[in-house]
Amino acid sequence: MFKYDVIVVGLGHAGCEAAIAAARLGAKVLAISLNLDNIALMPCNPAVGGPAKSCLTREVDALGGIMGVAADATYMQMKMLNSSKGPAVRALRAQSDKKEYSAFVRNLLESEENIHLKQCTCTELMVENGKIIGMKDEFGLEYFAPAIVLTTGTSLDAKIWVGLQSQQFGRLGEVSAKGLSASLEKNGIKLGRLKTGTPPRVDARSIDYSKTEIQPGDEILHHFSFLPDRPVRKQYPCYLTRTTDKTKEIILANLDKSPMYSGKIHARGPRYCPSIEDKIVRFVNNPSHHIFLEPEGKSTYEIYVGGFSTSLPAPVQLEMLKTLPGLENVHVIKPAYAVEYDYVPAVQTMHSLMSKNVQGLFFGGQINGTSGYEEAAAQGLVAGINAVNYIRNQEPMILSRESSYIGTLIDDLVTKDIDEPYRMLTSRSEYRLLLRQDNADERLTEIGNKQGLVGEEQYQRFKSKMQTIDDEIERFRLTKVPATAENNAFLAKIGEHINEGIRLAELIKRPNITYDAIKELDETTKDLAYPYEIGEQVEIRLKYDGYIKRQKEQVELSSKADRIRIPDDIDYKKIQHISTETKEKLDKIRPTTLGQAARIGGVKPADIAVLSVLIESKAYRNVD
Numbered sequence: 291m292f293k294y295d296v297i298v299v300g301l302g303h304a305g306c307e308a309a310i311a312a313a314r315l316g317a318k319v320l321a322i323s324l325n326l327d328n329i330a331l332m333p334c335n336p337a338v339g340g341p342a343k344s345c346l347t348r349e350v351d352a353l354g355g356i357m358g359v360a361a362d363a364t365y366m367q368m369k370m371l372n373s374s375k376g377p378a379v380r381a382l383r384a385q386s387d388k389k390e391y392s393a394f395v396r397n398l399l400e401s402e403e404n405i406h407l408k409q410c411t412c413t414e415l416m417v418e419n420g421k422i423i424g425m426k427d428e429f430g431l432e433y434f435a436p437a438i439v440l441t442t443g444t445s446l447d448a449k450i451w452v453g454l455q456s457q458q459f460g461r462l463g464e465v466s467a468k469g470l471s472a473s474l475e476k477n478g479i480k481l482g483r484l485k486t487g488t489p490p491r492v493d494a495r496s497i498d499y500s501k502t503e504i505q506p507g508d509e510i511l512h513h514f515s516f517l518p519d520r521p522v523r524k525q526y527p528c529y530l531t532r533t534t535d536k537t538k539e540i541i542l543a544n545l546d547k548s549p550m551y552s553g554k555i556h557a558r559g560p561r562y563c564p565s566i567e568d569k570i571v572r573f574v575n576n577p578s579h580h581i582f583l584e585p586e587g588k589s590t591y592e593i594y595v596g597g598f599s600t601s602l603p604a605p606v607q608l609e610m611l612k613t614l615p616g617l618e619n620v621h622v623i624k625p626a627y628a629v630e631y632d633y634v635p636a637v638q639t640m641h642s643l644m645s646k647n648v649q650g651l652f653f654g655g656q657i658n659g660t661s662g663y664e665e666a667a668a669q670g671l672v673a674g675i676n677a678v679n680y681i682r683n684q685e686p687m688i689l690s691r692e693s694s695y696i697g698t699l700i701d702d703l704v705t706k707d708i709d710e711p712y713r714m715l716t717s718r719s720e721y722r723l724l725l726r727q728d729n730a731d732e733r734l735t736e737i738g739n740k741q742g743l744v745g746e747e748q749y750q751r752f753k754s755k756m757q758t759i760d761d762e763i764e765r766f767r768l769t770k771v772p773a774t775a776e777n778n779a780f781l782a783k784i785g786e787h788i789n790e791g792i793r794l795a796e797l798i799k800r801p802n803i804t805y806d807a808i809k810e811l812d813e814t815t816k817d818l819a820y821p822y823e824i825g826e827q828v829e830i831r832l833k834y835d836g837y838i839k840r841q842k843e844q845v846e847l848s849s850k851a852d853r854i855r856i857p858d859d860i861d862y863k864k865i866q867h868i869s870t871e872t873k874e875k876l877d878k879i880r881p882t883t884l885g886q887a888a889r890i891g892g893v894k895p896a897d898i899a900v901l902s903v904l905i906e907s908k909a910y911r912n913v914d
């Protein structure tokens with residue numbers, strides 16, 4: 291009999307985090323996937339990070355996950371997006387070598403003694419008395435475990451579309467997973483249907499790059515992981531081209547051949563990752579749209595045509611591609627396609643990512659209705675940690691909205707009825723000044739250490755970093771720069787001037803003054819030669835002091851509502867003075883706190899006020 295502590299179904303970005311986290315916490319793990327040669331595959335963009343997603347990646351790293359380390363080890367290009375803007379929107383992005391990324395993660399999985407890898411399909415869940423006890427594969431073999439994490443991505447009963455032709459694939463060349471959807475439904479879990487799409491891949495040798503704009507990587511290198519091992523690799527450029535009037539003309543003339551526009555696909559797609567036909571139709575007056583040409587790896591000529599996702603037929607795709615400057619003679623390696631698949635609306639799931647229906651069954655990644663590698667990794671990590679907490683009868687790790695984008699993502703998923711692929715955006719957080727990629731370690735390392743994934747050495751290194759930042763801020767508060775002619779000569783170059791001596795902590799608040807600029811004015815700052823991250827934190831904490839304080843006060847206010855727990859036995863149907871719509875929503879989602887109840891779409895503030903009084907007075911028990 292095959293017996294494990296945790297079974298992880300699916301080895302995409304969610305499954306790999308879940309399996310490694312559970313194994314490192316000491317659980318015996320079976321990790322299965324439809325095709326073990328596609329572990330941690332990037333079926334879409336070969337890139338990690340970008341706005342909000344860089345925060346997720348660093349949060350995963352701070353909690354002891356692997357995505358940041360893998361992205362640092364396999365990048366082809368690193369770029370800090372929005373580097374001239376405020377710290378809340380700066381975002382690191384790695385163009386990854388897709389094959390190397392996948393091989394690196396597979397190697398991590400294989401180096402975990404506690405993980406058994408297996409290529410098979412989970413076709414049935416075994417549930418007894420509302421608790422998961424195991425699963426069956428396509429050959430009828432049974433595997434037993436008290437906890438299962440499902441991270442099936444876009445594979446469940448999936449269908450891909452190229453134009454009006456469809457195939458039973460989860461991703462191009464990978465079979466659709468059959469059986470599991472029916473088993474989930476049999477156990478009372480409702481399914482929904484979503485769709486997403488990916489652009490064509492073309493041959494680099496057929497592109498005339500002289501007609502495109504080069505997009506190099508950064509000279510000053512940044513990394514995702516907070517760990518000290520920071521690989522320095524050769525960087526490769528990406529290129530930029532754009533759509534033309536001819537592209538638009540071809541798309542508009544062929545809309546009836548798109549499965550979305552002709553009504554063949556009813557599932558909702560990602561609003562924030564629209565297909566090129568969606569962009570042309572929605573922004574019809576835009577003269578052109580940016581198209582990015584991104585290498586898929588060092589050892590391949592395959593180029594990802596970013597921004598050109600489409601489900602139009604292959605011959606039309608070729609016609610469209612040929613209208614892009616530089617791609618007049620393009621050779622297509624893989625066509626663009628759309629995929630529709632089953633997902634489990636996450637309102638049926640708790641903040642721990644465990645099912646409300648079946649104890650011990652956890653969900654992570656695209657199966658919860660999200661889209662994106664980083665979103666998947668974040669949920670996989672939480673699900674893996676909580677699967678172990680569950681089998682050990684320990685409290686689940688629940689991250690609050692104010693602690694992280696991961697907390698925000700999961701709270702949104704389990705609270706809001708999401709009917710399109712959910713992607714993380716900075717605007718989803720009400721605390722985005724606090725939730726920055728640069729301070730993910732400050733927010734989460736302690737939790738990672740408590741959960742057992744951040745080791746003592748890493749934890750002590752983190753504590754020492756925090757101490758250095760505090761000491762340096764204190765020194766900035768005490769040290770004055772004199773108003774000498776030499777200092778003013780330097781300041782004049784950056785548009786600044788001082789009439790009298792000024793403390794460093796005050797001076798750095800000025801818009802043009804950076805920590806690096808202070809090095810030119812203060813010998814000690816230069817001599818200390820702290821690494822970049824120390825200067826960055828000192829600068830951000832002092833420059834944005836007022837804003838950060840105000841946001842912390844806001845957190846204090848709103849987290850009060852999140853501390854008011856709603857009793858499990860509350861019967862919303864019996865409560866008077868609350869609208870029927872609110873009752874239905876509360877009953878469906880069954881929020882655990884008043885704060886969560888208030889965030890449910892369509893729930894009125896007046897209803898929350900009534901609920902608050904009932905909970906406080908315990909009068910909800912006498913509402914008959």
Ligand SMILES: Cc1cc2nc3c(=O)[nH]c(=O)nc-3n(C[C@H](O)[C@H](O)[C@H](O)COP(=O)(O)OP(=O)(O)OC[C@H]3O[C@@H](n4cnc5c(N)ncnc54)[C@H](O)[C@@H]3O)c2cc1C
Pocket residue numbers: 299300301302303304305322323324325328329331332333334335410411412413441442443444445446460461467468470486487488563627628629654655656657660661662663666667
């Ligand atoms: C065509 C396409 C377009 C996409 N476009 C975008 C985009 O534009 N933007 C974006 O951010 N993201 C996009 N994505 C999504 C991105 O790839 C996913 O969000 C991310 O990879 C999800 O990670 P995951 O771990 O949840 O699932 P996946 O990476 O899909 O991994 C799922 C894993 O589960 C395995 N599996 C499935 N069912 C079973 C089963 N029954 N038994 C055993 N193993 C099973 C599969 O083999 C696979 O290993 C796209 C994905 C696809 C396929």
